[in-house]
Every structure is written in structure tokens, then in C-alpha cells.
Amino acid sequence: MAEKKATIRDVAKKAGVSVASVSYTLNGIDxxxxxxxxxxxxxxxxxxxxxxxxxxxxxxxxxxxxxxSLPITEKGDIPGMLLENNPFFGEFISGVESVTRKxxxxxxxxxxxxxxxYSDWVMRRKLDGIIMVGAYPxxxxxxxxxxxVPIVLTDTYEDYASDFHRVxxxxxxxxxxxxxxxxxxxxxxxxxxxxxxxxxxxxxxRYSGYRKALLEAGITPEREWFFExxxxxxxxYAIAKDIMEKQNVTAVFVAADIMAIGIIKYFxxxxxxxxxxxxxxxxxxxxxxxxxxxxLTTIRQDIIMKGRVSxxxxxxxxxxxxxxxxxxxxxxxxxxxxxxxxx
Amino acid sequence: MAEKKATIRDVAKKAGVSVASVSYTLNGIDxxxxxxxxxxxxxxxxxxxxxxxxxxxxxxxxxxxxxxSLPITEKGDIPGMLLENNPFFGEFISGVESVTRKxxxxxxxxxxxxxxxYSDWVMRRKLDGIIMVGAYPxxxxxxxxxxxVPIVLTDTYEDYASDFHRVxxxxxxxxxxxxxxxxxxxxxxxxxxxxxxxxxxxxxxRYSGYRKALLEAGITPEREWFFExxxxxxxxYAIAKDIMEKQNVTAVFVAADIMAIGIIKYFxxxxxxxxxxxxxxxxxxxxxxxxxxxxLTTIRQDIIMKGRVSxxxxxxxxxxxxxxxxxxxxxxxxxxxxxxxxx
DNA sequence: TTGTAAGCGTTATCAA
DNA sequence: TTGATAACGCTTACAA
Numbered sequence: 001m002a003e004k005k006a007t008i009r010d011v012a013k014k015a016g017v018s019v020a021s022v023s024y025t026l027n028g029i030d031x032x033x034x035x036x037x038x039x040x041x042x043x044x045x046x047x048x049x050x051x052x053x054x055x056x057x058x059x060x061x062x063x064x065x066x067x068x069s070l071p072i073t074e075k076g077d078i079p080g081m082l083l084e085n086n087p088f089f090g091e092f093i094s095g096v097e098s099v100t101r102k103x104x105x106x107x108x109x110x111x112x113x114x115x116x117x118y119s120d121w122v123m124r125r126k127l128d129g130i131i132m133v134g135a136y137p138x139x140x141x142x143x144x145x146x147x148x149v150p151i152v153l154t155d156t157y158e159d160y161a162s163d164f165h166r167v168x169x170x171x172x173x174x175x176x177x178x179x180x181x182x183x184x185x186x187x188x189x190x191x192x193x194x195x196x197x198x199x200x201x202x203x204x205x206r207y208s209g210y211r212k213a214l215l216e217a218g219i220t221p222e223r224e225w226f227f228e229x230x231x232x233x234x235x236x237y238a239i240a241k242d243i244m245e246k247q248n249v250t251a252v253f254v255a256a257d258i259m260a261i262g263i264i265k266y267f268x269x270x271x272x273x274x275x276x277x278x279x280x281x282x283x284x285x286x287x288x289x290x291x292x293x294x295x296l297t298t299i300r301q302d303i304i305m306k307g308r309v310s311x312x313x314x315x316x317x318x319x320x321x322x323x324x325x326x327x328x329x330x331x332x333x334x335x336x337x338x339x340x341x342x343x
Numbered sequence: 344m345a346e347k348k349a350t351i352r353d354v355a356k357k358a359g360v361s362v363a364s365v366s367y368t369l370n371g372i373d374x375x376x377x378x379x380x381x382x383x384x385x386x387x388x389x390x391x392x393x394x395x396x397x398x399x400x401x402x403x404x405x406x407x408x409x410x411x412s413l414p415i416t417e418k419g420d421i422p423g424m425l426l427e428n429n430p431f432f433g434e435f436i437s438g439v440e441s442v443t444r445k446x447x448x449x450x451x452x453x454x455x456x457x458x459x460x461y462s463d464w465v466m467r468r469k470l471d472g473i474i475m476v477g478a479y480p481x482x483x484x485x486x487x488x489x490x491x492v493p494i495v496l497t498d499t500y501e502d503y504a505s506d507f508h509r510v511x512x513x514x515x516x517x518x519x520x521x522x523x524x525x526x527x528x529x530x531x532x533x534x535x536x537x538x539x540x541x542x543x544x545x546x547x548x549r550y551s552g553y554r555k556a557l558l559e560a561g562i563t564p565e566r567e568w569f570f571e572x573x574x575x576x577x578x579x580y581a582i583a584k585d586i587m588e589k590q591n592v593t594a595v596f597v598a599a600d601i602m603a604i605g606i607i608k609y610f611x612x613x614x615x616x617x618x619x620x621x622x623x624x625x626x627x628x629x630x631x632x633x634x635x636x637x638x639l640t641t642i643r644q645d646i647i648m649k650g651r652v653s654x655x656x657x658x659x660x661x662x663x664x665x666x667x668x669x670x671x672x673x674x675x676x677x678x679x680x681x682x683x684x685x686x
Numbered sequence: 687t688t689g690t691a692a693g694c695g696t697t698a699t700c701a702a
Numbered sequence: 703t704t705g706a707t708a709a710c711g712c713t714t715a716c717a718a
Contacts (some may be wrong), residue, residue: 007710007711007712008713009711009712010710018689018690018715019543019688019690019713020690020691020710020713021687021688021689023713023714024687024688024713027713031687032687032688033687033688036687036688042713050466050467051467051711051712052401052464052469052710052711052712053468054397054401054406054468054710054711054712054713055401055692055694055710055711055712056713056714057693057711057712058397058398058401058694058696058710059398059693059711059713059714060712060713063397081437082715083433083434083436083437083440084433084434084630084647085630087430087433087631089428090426090427090433091426092425094404094424094426094427097422097426098424101422106451106468107451108449108451109440109450120393123348123393124393124394124395124396124398125396125397125449126395126397133698137716141355145640161411183697204609233634237717248428253398261634262634264636265634265635268636269636287427287576288631288634290608291604291605291608291631291635292608292634292635292636293607293611293635293636294611301683304427331697350694350695351695351697352695360704360705361706362695362696362697362705362706362708363698363704363705364703364704364705366696366698367703367704370697372698374703375703376703376704379703379704394695394696395694395695395696396696397694397695397696398694398695398696398697398710399695399696399697400710401694401695401696401697401710401711402695402696402697402698402709402710403710404710510688519710631698
């Protein structure tokens, strides 16, 4: 059935005009007379002609493709697994997509395995823009910087990030708000649960906010109040055992909702009560935080917005034809649901 | 900084050979002498040359791109929203990705807005394969069939689907197992909660299983036991009001986990107990079913596997250079957690 | 207003 | 074993 796909030349021939005229009409370049246009449109119709994006891209030197790269933290992680393990990424992508699709761009998702591999991918696909979520080794940016393509970094505090667009949330403030809330409820021994704090300034800044709030209240955070694990449900679930056994905190601020949910599950499963036995504040406000019982009290960042803004920055650069570097800082907000209560 | 990207011609010149030789060596076509190869590799290294995928695709007539299309059920839905609203899709994509990436393919996600728009997209991007999730209007397949590209349909019972690869789960059996479980727990008035049953044979088949189990137990399903709503958390949450008010079922089988979670939330929020006041069985076994309390009893389908198999079918056809049509039917299994109990 | 033809960066055919 | 060169399907000077 597969009748050979019609090309621009077929259209030109059928309409009895040159390929240039066809190209012009298709691209809205006003050089073609109405009658010719008419004929061309008819030919296009009859042949069911669709311009080849591949050819257009080769000719124009772009790709109509935006890459989103997710941080591959563990050896052996694949981007799909992140998508699977933390709803944060799906929501972010959703935000990006809502603006790129309108502009006629498709989205490609990738992890960063090795620097080599990544910049290869970007160059070979001739991506029109890339959005990087999370932190990466510095060397990757050296590599990337040499490629002439718009770049947005989200949640990247490292100083070299100032060469690129950045979108982030006030993490320190978020941490501060979370702990302030707990403090107001009368908690004093408050834990901090996080992913690696060494590799992530995001986690570190949330920690700073935590620490600041505590110090302001005249409390010195103790070493045993600090818990570090993978940023997954399972990570939270695992560390909850420690928390429960040590029994030295009455509340925890958790750097990611998905971990917070793991912690709550562990406590609930063992007959404990949340917030009765422990108050939990998360960070992110991923959707499922509202799905569960108790509803998760959390520091909300507008994830969808983060995606949208990132995409818009890329679109702006594409329009301009050069890289710029704006910053967009979102404000976090405290969403009080049911996982926290007075001591 | 952006030094002009090196092309195959630059490499050829630098190595003092023809472009053909470069292409041959790169593609492992054994026509080139070791010494020439040596020189070519050195030149590639020095110029940091990366072949352009766009050019390769134009020349070879493919794209190294696999499209995944999600069902746009509501007017105004965008694929991103689906990703956001039902984790099922994210998990499925994760499965697909794990096999395609190894084969050097990237994934493009799309919705199907209009038939026109969709086939345009497929043709213009020259996708090497497409995986369609869920049900679509018949006309789309007429359209798609004329494009010469491998296609996998997941969860499509419609008879025209037999022209394509299919992967599905035994939905009727799943429904049967769910209700059987409830019956064994002593429930008799058992509801069925579902998305549209008219547009989805999946939902219909799950209903058949429901009905069959009931009839076998000598029970005739009543009209008021049937609840239809959007397949989202909010849909479940909304319909739960009806269920609670009517009070004529002691248990429900819900055609999708995400809805089941909405129902449970509604009950719990109003001081009811699950499974005490109502037993709930879902379908899918999305991850978050285990995150919540009570853990969701559900009919498990291996979503990741579904994605993997779909991808493998596409890869097979690509290898063969033609469309074939296999079927892969997964078996569902009952996962008993804590949302069901004896009456 | 229309047409010709030279790219864009590969692959692959055909000679040499 | 190598090298020209014509595709692939489009855009866009440049000419007419």
C-alpha cells in the first residue's frame, strides 16, 4: 500500500511550478501569486504531501528537538527508572511539554551517563536546546558549553551555573519554613532527612534553612538528627527504621516528598501514628502527597511552573538566536495538611 | 567558541582519503585497509568529529526515533497531563525506554489530537516505529495503516487491531480474580468503578470478569453497583461521594489503581475505615499503591514488562524490515495488601 | 513573481 | 581497496 511518499519536487511538477515556489508558499514567504499558490495547495492536497522534517532540519541546521536530561546518580540508573521512582520528574516534564509542543518542538529524554556520551548525543541529534535537571559533574558543563545551544539548568547552585539560564526555588527559605512550622507546633528535636548532601547543594541549602530556623530558636542541631539516604520511597522507608529506633526526634523535615512518604509508610505499618508519633514535613508537593492519608504537609514548589519557565527560556534563546542567561527563582510555600501536629 | 562542526568531508581531507572510505570505516564495512583506517581514526579524533544523525537519517530514510502515543480522552488533554495524572504511563514508558535506548533509539511522546495531526507527525518525523497505548477511534488506524511503519497496540481489543502487534493483559480474568477475592471474603454487594465503558473494551472486559464472578456466585449485578468516572485520582475521589451516600455496596472493584486511591482517600478523610467500611480492589499495581496506607489490594499487571515487550516487537520489525503481528498476552495476578478484608 | 541551482552531511553505487 | 558522485528532501541565494 505504501505509495512512495510525495516530495516537494512531485508537488512542483504536479502544480507546474518550481520547487522554490512550493517552498515559499509553505513557509509563508510572500513572493508567490495567489493563483500559483492555489495550484500548489491543490497539488499538495492531491498528493497528500507532508514536508520531511529530517530534510528541513538538515537544511536549516536545527532539529525541533529539546532534550531534557535527568541526573543519573546511581551507577546503572536509567532515565526511565527515575521517571518511575520519583513523580517529580514526570511533573516537571509535563510542564516543559506544555510549552514546547505549542511551538512545534518534541521532547527527548535522556540521562547523562558519561560526559562523552552525553555531548555526543546532543551534537548528533543537533538538539535545539537542553534542560538539565539537578546536579552534574562540573566537567560536563565544560563540555556542554562549547556546544552552541541554549541551556537551562534547574536546581543548580554551583558557580559555573551562572553561565547558563537557571531556574530554581529558594531552597534555604523552604527549609527554614518547614522547620519554623514544626517549631511553632512545639517540636524541638527535629531531624533532617535528605539525599546525599555532599553532591547536592540543593540538599545542602535546605539543610541551611533547617539549621537557621533551629539556631534562631536557640536549638543546636545534633549530629544524630541527621539522616542520609537515597531519594526514593525505598530510601525513606529504609531510613525510617533508624529514626524509629533512635527515638531522638519528634519530627522530621524531609528534603523530598517521595522519601517522606516512605517514612510515613514505615511508621504507619508498625502501628505508629503520624503525626501522633512523629510529624513529617516534605519538600516538593508532588501530586501523590495529597493522595495519601495522612495528607502530606510539605514545602510546595510549583514543579509544573518550573518546567514551563525552563521551556520558555529555551524558546526565548531560540528566538534570539543566541544564548542568554536569566535566572528565575520560585518562592516555596508551606502547605499544611495532616502529617504534622502539635507536640 | 563554537568552532564549526567537523563534517565527514573535513575528516576525509585531513586523513587524505575519500569520504567514502570514512563512511565505510565508520559503518564497519570492511573495505578499508588497516593503515587507512588508522589515519581516519586519527583524523576523527583530532577534529572531534561526530556524524550527524540528521544527515544519516535523511540518507538512510529512517529516524532512530520511536513514538509513543497516549490516549487523549478529554478535549484539551495534553500528553503531559496524562503523565502527570496517572503514573501508569510513566511506568510503561520506563519499560519501553529500557530496551530502545540500548538499540540506539530515542523516544518521542505524543498525544493523538486529530487523526490528521497524528499521522502528519508520524510521517514528518519519519518515526521508525510507534507504540500506541489505549483505544483510539477506528479511523486513526485506517490512516496509520497506510504508513509503512511498525506498530504496536497495547490494550486494544477492537477487531481491526489484529493487523498489528498487540500486547495486552487478560482483563476479563483480572476482573474475575478481583471479584472472586472479594466474594471469598464474604462480600456480596460488590460495585464496579470504571472509566468510560463505551469507549474502552478494556474497561468492558474487566466488567465481564466482574459480572462472571458474580453470576457464578449466584449474584446478579445491579445497576446501582455501577459507577463511571474519569480515570484519575480526582475521578475516584468524586465518585466516592456517590458510593458512600448510596451505601449499597460493601466492596468495590475499581478498574484503575489511580481511581481506587481517590476513593480510599475520600472515605478515610470522612472518618471511614478502609477496609472496615469498604473493601477496595484496584487494577494495574502502580507503584504508589504500595506507598499508601492501607496498601492497595490490586490486580497486578506487569506494566514495565508491557513496555519492554512492546519495544521488542518494534525492534523485531525494524530488524525484519517489515511489519508482522504478534500478540503477547500477560497474565494478571492478585496482590493482596490491606485495602480488602472479610465482611 | 518565478525558476535554477548550490548547499546541508550522510550513504551507496559504480568505476577505477 | 579506493574515489567520484549521485541521491536523500528541503531551503535559499541569485538570476531571470
